[in-house]
Amino acid sequence: MDVSVERVDLPLRTPLRTAWGEVATRTVLLLSIRGEDGVVGRGEAASLEPYDGVPFAAVLAAMEAYADVLRRTPDRTGPGLMDACRRLVDLPQALAAVDMALWDRAGRREGRPVAALLTDSAACAVPVNATIGAEPAETAGDLAAAAAAAGFECVKVKVGVGDDLARVRAVREAGGDRLAIRLDANGAWGVEEAIAAISELADFGLELVEEPVHGIRELRAVRERVAVRIAMDETAAEPGAVGAGAADAVCLKISRCGGIGALAVQAALVRAAGGEAYLASTYDGPLGIAAAVHVAGALNLKTACGLATLDAFDVPMPEALLPRDGAITVPEGPGLGIHWPG
Structure with a gap:
């Protein structure tokens, strides 16, 4: 070859x-x-x-x-x-x-598209969230308003750095009551710090908090003491973490899992442990996003996935993978269904 x-x-x-x-x-x-x-x-x-x-x-x-x-x-x-x-x-x-x-x-x-190779009953589109970095409150609010206007029903807000309280308040006020807010601390907090921060921010209505702390035991400790759903992200790289039942949901990534087949297997393990799986990218390129969209479609995921990241790049991206009204259509072409680059 x-x-x-x-x-x-x-x-x-x-x-x-x-x-x-x-x-x-x-x-x-x-x-x-x-x-x-x-x-x-x-x-x-x-x-x-x-x-x-x-x-x-x-x-x-x-x-x-x-x-x-x-x-x-x-x-x-x-x-x-x-x-x-x-x-x-x-x-x-x-x-x-x-x-x-x-x-x-x-x-x-x-x-045939990859999604059709994985299942005979793939979804036609995948719900996705917008992402807001650890921006100043005013900027975060503007981004939340823009996301809501574009049809997103969920935003992920980066926390654990800067003024989290002001940022999340601005997102809620600008995005409105119907916008689901998902926080992502990337493991920035310790257990007690996470419990205090989540308890304070919960008043704004949170869908879940992703990776408030690192580690299976630490995630379980936070989950037991807060009234907000907890999701695992970086900790999922630890052996046995995906099926440990330490979180309500697990954020899976095609790069960390090692590809399409392994990603589907990891999602099955999450579900077998009673958890909810959703997919996200680490600001991957178009091929990684396309692959994840095919898997999400094959799994018929209902939780918003963090795959709406291509429009963050300052170079042309495949139109087929850009979100419309808070969802990305599963490409219908053969294979991954896109031609990139070129």
Whole structure:
């Protein structure tokens, strides 16, 4: 198979401020695989070191190693090829690119979208939330009003840095009573600090609070003492965390899970443990967003997913993946259903 790996830098219009730091540009690696039949499959590796602790250099090295394996492998797909890559370097953020490319190529060969390969009853669209960084209160309020006007029914607000009380109050006042507010602290708080902060902010009506603290035991301790639903995000990377029942919901990400197949399995584990699964991105590029939208559609997720992030980039993005009235339509074309870049 012909294989190529390409680096792409995606500048954000406005830097995203969070408890773990600020990001102004996302760098992703694009993997393209062309078989003897001429059909091309594409995938994306999108680590974010301040968030997931995975250096770009490590992902690049893994991708180069995988490319050698893919070039030497006969034209085929399936778990055997993924296993060969995993034995070489077991790095989910890089494996995700291989998995996406194989699913994309399989769908293009069959003339069917990835969601249809996963299930016969995929949803046509996926509800999504708008994201508001740790902005000053006035800016956060303006963004909330714009999100509500654009048809979003849910916003995720970054907290754990700056004046959380003023920010959340501004979002509620500007967004109105019908707008669901989801907070994301990115593990910035300790247990007691989280309980105090959530108790204070709960008066504004919260859908849930995502990753108020890091760790299974810590999340369980917060959950037992607040009247707001708690969601797990970064802690989901810990062994056994997804099925631990330490949170009411689990935010899953295609990069951290290692691709489409692994993401679907993780969602099943969450549901088996009595939790609610929803998907989000780490400001991934279009291929990562498309892959997650296909999985969310196949799972028929009703909870708003954090996949409406492409319009944050200061470069053209596929129109098919931009939100309309608070939802993203599952692409109907074969494979991932988009052509990017170009």
